[in-house]
Amino acid sequence: MSTERAAARTPDNVLERFHGVIPAGGTGTRLWPLSRAAAPKFLHDLTGSGSTLIRATYDRLRPLCDGRTMVVTGIVHRRAVLEQLPEIEDMNLVLESEPKDSGAAIGLAAAILHRRDPGIIMGSFAADQVIAPVEVFQDAVRAAIHTAAEGYIVTIGIKPTHPSTGFGYIRAGEPLAIDGAPSARAVIEFVEKPSQEVADGYIASGDYSWNAGMFVAPVDLMLKHLSANEPDLYAGLMEIAEAWDTPQRVEVARRVWPTLPKIAIDYAVAEPAAAAGDVAMIPGEFNWDDVGDFAAIGRLNPAEENSELTVMGEGARVFSENASGIVVSDTKRVIALIGIDDVVIVDTPDALLVTTKEHAQEVKKAVERLRASGDTDVL
């Protein structure tokens, strides 16, 4: 057992140590032209709930954090994020002047929180995932907090619904027998996106969960692994964190941030921590979707009764005759569909996508072609 585990406080106040962190990055290329650099996935309501994904993420954490939530996003999204989350204070809004990958983004949140209180347990949840029921999610997070309080970096594993080759997996080990977290298990390793054959084996074994990038951890344990694995990154983050709650915040961040190395949190912390026996897993029994493409939007937004066509978008004016699939309308234009099946149509003021559910994953390729051709005005 590590020092942190031994130092865990009593279970009574454990939940009060929890702070939410919401990394809001990534443009969601597979959802172009709806999602794009200027209006990424997390700023859209992709479930028809009336909430953008980032607002839903915040609301899902609210009963656990009671306002103790930090958001990390690109500086260009400042205004849009504050429109969605007006309750976020400046000190809890980390604005990246340029993208530096998840190691720096989540590491800086850990460093700032650690400076405020080294006993904080942070929970990091991406801004662009869809989860239901929220109560089941919240129970899993509570169990993760209890487990983290015992000195673990705790990932919430998603129970696979099929042998996906599109996700990384978490390989679970022995049960940990932790108070308040009876389902907690040790994590043996994280594994990268597998081949189909390997994925089939994972599902059959029952020991593998999807890695959704959700984790709950004591900030001091996060920083311990970060300093061991990425000392330069750690030093830079500590320098910014030192200045964060002072008048020097902007000046120091502006100077240091661009010098930070780019590395994913998986390599900077999670994988080495797993190798060190410091990672645990709580199985997530909720429904989870990372809304990876427009086919996912079709799944998340069933068509109305007597229709096979999902229509999304306020004020959409869609007329269909023998058509099925998905229409996402981000304009006031009339859209007429006739005799076409499993189609995906995304209509925005400056770009139109027409594909099929089957080819939804290939949208990324089209975006790459557009970028290569210099048509970046619509990306």
Next chain:
Amino acid sequence: MSTERAAARTPDNVLERFHGVIPAGGTGTRLWPLSRAAAPKFLHDLTGSGSTLIRATYDRLRPLCDGRTMVVTGIVHRRAVLEQLPEIEDMNLVLESEPKDSGAAIGLAAAILHRRDPGIIMGSFAADQVIAPVEVFQDAVRAAIHTAAEGYIVTIGIKPTHPSTGFGYIRAGEPLAIDGAPSARAVIEFVEKPSQEVADGYIASGDYSWNAGMFVAPVDLMLKHLSANEPDLYAGLMEIAEAWDTPQRVEVARRVWPTLPKIAIDYAVAEPAAAAGDVAMIPGEFNWDDVGDFAAIGRLNPAEENSELTVMGEGARVFSENASGIVVSDTKRVIALIGIDDVVIVDTPDALLVTTKEHAQEVKKAVERLRASGDTDVL
């Protein structure tokens, strides 16, 4: 032989008696949303030639008319038609204050021309057809003029390329042995759009041509049949024609036009004239297309080499990956197509159509639904 046939002038000056008439009406509903009330089919370049269909129609007739051309169109299209045909004088631009069908439109042209010179032979050719080679068309019209000069209403029949159920047919009789028109035949009757079985029989017999609504006729013979079949229409048209080349033109047209009965020229003149033995036919050996739907646009505009996608529209920004079909772009938007076959996409500023070549004929139905729902702003 009718009086008119006996009164025919010498063949020498027959071609000089010819005047072209271009009825430019109809919204081309099957080409919505490209073609619509405010910008009907004839105002578009649907062949990639650089000319709108009405301009191409005018140019095709020019060697035969030498400026003796009259256009009949809706008053809302005045400006657009004059932009296309700046050489048209006011006296030769008949503006309908409301649509009154082809009987009134073509009948008024005949009446005005007759008042200028009762010896005129008119030739009426719709503004929205595609014809090639033009020389073969012009030879057919010359033969039709020679035949008309013998006292016939002469239709130009289109040699069927397949047993279409979408066109009316012309049933030809005996050859007429007319100087300058060796292919001229009598017409026994006009027949409406047939069933498939009947159409198959027509093709097998060799005596049937498609009725493209093209005809060449002495104006006095046109008016004779019009007065016999539709005396009220005839009287109204004569009243307008009387005032046409006087300062009273606008006042009289505005008063009388709305009172005219609505009837197609086929019923008002062509069919009764055929029954009376006054109709002849010249076989048209040219390629003819009425651009009836977007599949026709695909036929008329082959894809570029190494592509199965026809792209139309100046400044179109289309990116495709494993896609075939037709894209008509009337905007500057980026259009991305991925993994979709035989698609038809028509992108305009306020309306988008997505269908397939196979379902192109059903566009009319969608337009009717839009009209029924009150969404007439895009029609």
